[in-house]
Amino acid sequence: MTDGKTPARQRAKNLSLAAVAGQSGCATVIIVFTAVFVGLWLDARFDQGGLCTFSVLILSIPFSLFVMLQISLNAVKRITPPSVDTDDTSETEEEIT
DSSP: OTTTHHHHHHHHHHHHHHHHHHHHHHHHHHHHHHHHHHHHHHHHHOOOOOOHHHHHHHOOOHHHHHHHHHHHHHHHHOOOOOOOHHHHHHHHHHHHO
């Protein structure tokens, strides 16, 4: 890492990936609303009293958890920790003592 801008670029990349991981909650909301609307449509289509809405909503919970976990894990996997230069840490420790 000889370029002085590399740590700033890496930090920006890590922050953007953290934002993607945070957006996994938005995916959950979209999945739940889709399940509600599909369930309401099925109830109207088959003249059920809310049974389809309840069933589809309950079935969407494990699916939304799976999607949220996959989005978060993929984003976290791409985050790289900052590199630690051994020369910088030794100077810092000498200045403290």
